[in-house]
Amino acid sequence: xxLTPYAINLPPxxxxxxxxxxxxxxxxxxxxxxxxxxxxxxxxxxxxxxxGNHWAYQFLDYDLILGxxxxxxxxxxxIFCIISFIxxxxxxxxxxNVQYVAGxxxxxxxxxxxxxxxxxxxxxxxxxMAIASTFLILARRTKASQAAAFRYVLVHIFxxxxxxxxxxxxxxxxxxxxxxxMTLGSTASWLMFIGIAVNAAIPPLHPWLSDAYPEATVTGxxxxxxxxxxxxxxxMARGFAGTELLIYLGAIMTxxxxxxxVLENDIRRVxxxxxxxxxxxxxxxxxxxxxxxxxGTVSHAFCHILYxxxxxxxxxxxxxxxxxxxxxxxxxxxxxxxxxxxxxIIGAASISAFPLFSGFVSKSMIISAAGHGKxxxxxxxxxxxxxxxxxxxxxxxxxxxxxxHDSGIRTKEPPLNMLIAMGLAAFLCVFxxxxxxxxxxILPYPVDYVPYTGxxxxxxxxxxxxxxxxxxxxxxxxxxxxxxRAINLDTDWFYRKGGRGLYRLVDxxxxxxxxxxDRMLAQGLTGAVNRFAANAPARASRWLLTxxxxxxxxxxxxxxNFRRGIQYAFDAGVVPIGISAAVSGLFVVLLFLLR
Amino acid sequence: MRELKLFDDPKNVKRLLxxxxxxxxxLLIVDFFIHKHADFPWEEAPNFFAxxxxxxxVFLIFIARILRPMIMRDEDYFESPADDRK
Numbered sequence: 112x113x114l115t116p117y118a119i120n121l122p123p124x125x126x127x128x129x130x131x132x133x134x135x136x137x138x139x140x141x142x143x144x145x146x147x148x149x150x151x152x153x154x155x156x157x158x159x160x161x162x163g164n165h166w167a168y169q170f171l172d173y174d175l176i177l178g179x180x181x182x183x184x185x186x187x188x189x190i191f192c193i194i195s196f197i198x199x200x201x202x203x204x205x206x207x208n209v210q211y212v213a214g215x216x217x218x219x220x221x222x223x224x225x226x227x228x229x230x231x232x233x234x235x236x237x238x239x240m241a242i243a244s245t246f247l248i249l250a251r252r253t254k255a256s257q258a259a260a261f262r263y264v265l266v267h268i269f270x271x272x273x274x275x276x277x278x279x280x281x282x283x284x285x286x287x288x289x290x291x292x293m294t295l296g297s298t299a300s301w302l303m304f305i306g307i308a309v310n311a312a313i314p315p316l317h318p319w320l321s322d323a324y325p326e327a328t329v330t331g332x333x334x335x336x337x338x339x340x341x342x343x344x345x346x347m348a349r350g351f352a353g354t355e356l357l358i359y360l361g362a363i364m365t366x367x368x369x370x371x372x373v374l375e376n377d378i379r380r381v382x383x384x385x386x387x388x389x390x391x392x393x394x395x396x397x398x399x400x401x402x403x404x405x406x407g408t409v410s411h412a413f414c415h416i417l418y419x420x421x422x423x424x425x426x427x428x429x430x431x432x433x434x435x436x437x438x439x440x441x442x443x444x445x446x447x448x449x450x451x452x453x454x455x456i457i458g459a460a461s462i463s464a465f466p467l468f469s470g471f472v473s474k475s476m477i478i479s480a481a482g483h484g485k486x487x488x489x490x491x492x493x494x495x496x497x498x499x500x501x502x503x504x505x506x507x508x509x510x511x512x513x514x515x516h517d518s519g520i521r522t523k524e525p526p527l528n529m530l531i532a533m534g535l536a537a538f539l540c541v542f543x544x545x546x547x548x549x550x551x552x553i554l555p556y557p558v559d560y561v562p563y564t565g566x567x568x569x570x571x572x573x574x575x576x577x578x579x580x581x582x583x584x585x586x587x588x589x590x591x592x593x594x595x596r597a598i599n600l601d602t603d604w605f606y607r608k609g610g611r612g613l614y615r616l617v618d619x620x621x622x623x624x625x626x627x628x629d630r631m632l633a634q635g636l637t638g639a640v641n642r643f644a645a646n647a648p649a650r651a652s653r654w655l656l657t658x659x660x661x662x663x664x665x666x667x668x669x670x671x672n673f674r675r676g677i678q679y680a681f682d683a684g685v686v687p688i689g690i691s692a693a694v695s696g697l698f699v700v701l702l703f704l705l706r
Numbered sequence: 707m708r709e710l711k712l713f714d715d716p717k718n719v720k721r722l723l724x725x726x727x728x729x730x731x732x733l734l735i736v737d738f739f740i741h742k743h744a745d746f747p748w749e750e751a752p753n754f755f756a757x758x759x760x761x762x763x764v765f766l767i768f769i770a771r772i773l774r775p776m777i778m779r780d781e782d783y784f785e786s787p788a789d790d791r792k
Contacts, residue, residue: 369766370769370770370773371777373770374770374774374777374778445710445712445713446709446710447710449710482745485745485746487746490745490746494758495758495762495766498758498762498766499762499766502763502766514713521709564743565741566743566744569733569736569740569755570749573733573734573755573756573759574755574756574758574762576726576729576730576756576759577730577757577760577763578759578760578763580726580730581762581764582763585763585767590767591767592767592770595778596781597779597780598778598779598781598784599777599778600778600779601777
């Protein structure tokens with residue numbers, strides 16, 4: 112069906128941003144329809160736009176290309192539209208325009224980044240994303256969320272500035288604003304790499320994610336889980352595919368967060384750590400850079416957005432109904448929220464890459480790519496992380512929320528719109544897992560990969576099921592670390608405590624400097640000038656009149672008495688007119704001589 | 707509100723565990739009958755993935771337990787005394 116004549120000829124990112132800003136104009140059912148229409152328009156526009164550069168504009172001296180459409184950008188564009196649609200359904204009952212506008216502008220920024228064909232528009236949309244997403248955290252309107260949002264935006268301003276500096280250097284060196292593949296080496300490329308790495312949450316630049324996402328609103332976290340990191344994955348895949356460093360960073364990134372996820376008490380923070388772990392797989396794939404690895408990365412990003420949103424939705428539904436999100440407060444919710452529980456388990460099975468669920472058909476490509484490349488340590492780390500994911504995201508999240516010890520909480524399923532959104536995401540997770548062909552067909556490179564081989568299915572099932580066995584045995588033996596109301600230090604310690612340390616340092620240095628200046632200048636010098644000025648007439652009179660007195664042949668005690676007399680006369684304000692006249696006269700003479 | 711009480715009955719928990727252990731056993735046996743196309747020699751070792759999955763998870767918990775005393779802090783660790791005054 113050719114929809115071109117009906118499609119609105121605007122870049123999808125602009126459709127989202129402009130359409131999002133208009134949301135407050137609508138109310139009631141019309142608002143819902145408007146919001147659901149935007150992702151559909153975006154999707155159709157993207158689908159009907161042929162490969163190539165579109166929507167080129169002139170801005171200052173730069174050519175902005177808002178629509179570089181090719182196989183790589185299209186996949187990301189599609190999934191961003193799909194997840195916006197699902198997240199909007201999930202959020203329909205939220206009565207807060209700030210979140211709607213922020214959500215759509217944020218998604219529009221991500222679409223803009225994905226379709227940007229030049230560095231200038233890439234940067235502009237990058238910053239739109241950073242600012243809009245901050246409001247999804249602020250909108251929770253708690254003290255913790257305000258503080259987290261403040262840290263979040265500071266980190267992203269830092270990342271954005273690194274990116275900007277890299278872009279400015281690139282443009283000044285090459286004279287071109289084109290956004291093409293780069294090799295890591297020059298200062299400019301490093302700065303851009305660091306800027307992107309901040310958004311991709313590559314350790315040690317990751318803690319903004321696990322800090323801020325769990326503080327976002329119920330629906331905001333669903334939006335957040337989709338866009339920032341995955342648009343960074345896209346930009347890495349576009350700009351730095353095949354960068355060897357990314358293989359190792361990615362492998363580390365898959366492994367370290369799972370230790371934190373095991374210890375973490377806040378369910379949404381567990382999900383945030385597992386998000387970092389999953390993006391680690393993608394970074395690894397980008398680093399390997401072969402056709403199989405890039406296909407794996409892109410398809411994993413696609414699947415990940417769906418199941419991670421599904422997990423954040425189910426955790427959000429629990430938070431929405433119970434007001435609680437800590438493992439220590441929850442448990443036994445399957446009794447009253449069976450559907451949410453089922454959707455959560457589907458998300459958990461997908462993230463764990465169980466056969467027949469979406470993670471299986473995508474993650475395996477990345478691990479196979481590492482295997483084909485004979486990267487022994489990386490392969491072992493990725494397999495370790497796969498088992499670890501199942502441990503914390505696959506078992507821990509559903510187990511402590513819906514099973515485990517009965518918290519005694521009796522509630523009900525979330526509103527219908529939330530169930531529909533979760534159902535849609537869950538359906539897609541299973542659909543892709545069972546029938547990956549449609550996804551494989553839109554990947555950047557032709558797919559020659561068969562996920563369902565006997566060895567692969569059995570190997571993966573063994574890895575997961577024996578991981579589960581370990582979980583059972585460790586829980587039963589009491590060796591599994593108990594859930595505790597506590598937080599775990601991460602690298603954000605450096606700027607949270609370090610920031611406070613810097614504050615104290617600056618406080619001490621500058622306030623002491625201030626006090627010293629106050630003593631020296633305000634009190635010391637001014638006082639001295641004041642005293643000097645107050646005594647000046649008496650002193651000037653003494654200096655001028657004493658020599659004259661001496662000329663009269665007087666000396667010794669008589670001169671001293673005369674000088675005391677002058678001082679006394681000035682202190683008491685009873686200066687004889689003769690002296691004043693004499694001093695004035697002498698002053699005039701002095702001026703005349705010095706002229 | 708209707709409540710599900712599926713796992714309140716120990717019989718059901720037991721059933722679940724039986725299914726779980728049976729599936730583990732099946733996986734161990736099936737492994738001997740499938741054709742393997744491995745990138746690394748150890749992938750072809752019988753039941754390599756079962757061992758690796760189990761060891762990985764035990765290792766994960768072992769390290770996490772060591773890590774916990776080092777990184778765990780009170781929930782209000784980052785709150786400054788100045789915040790309390792407000």
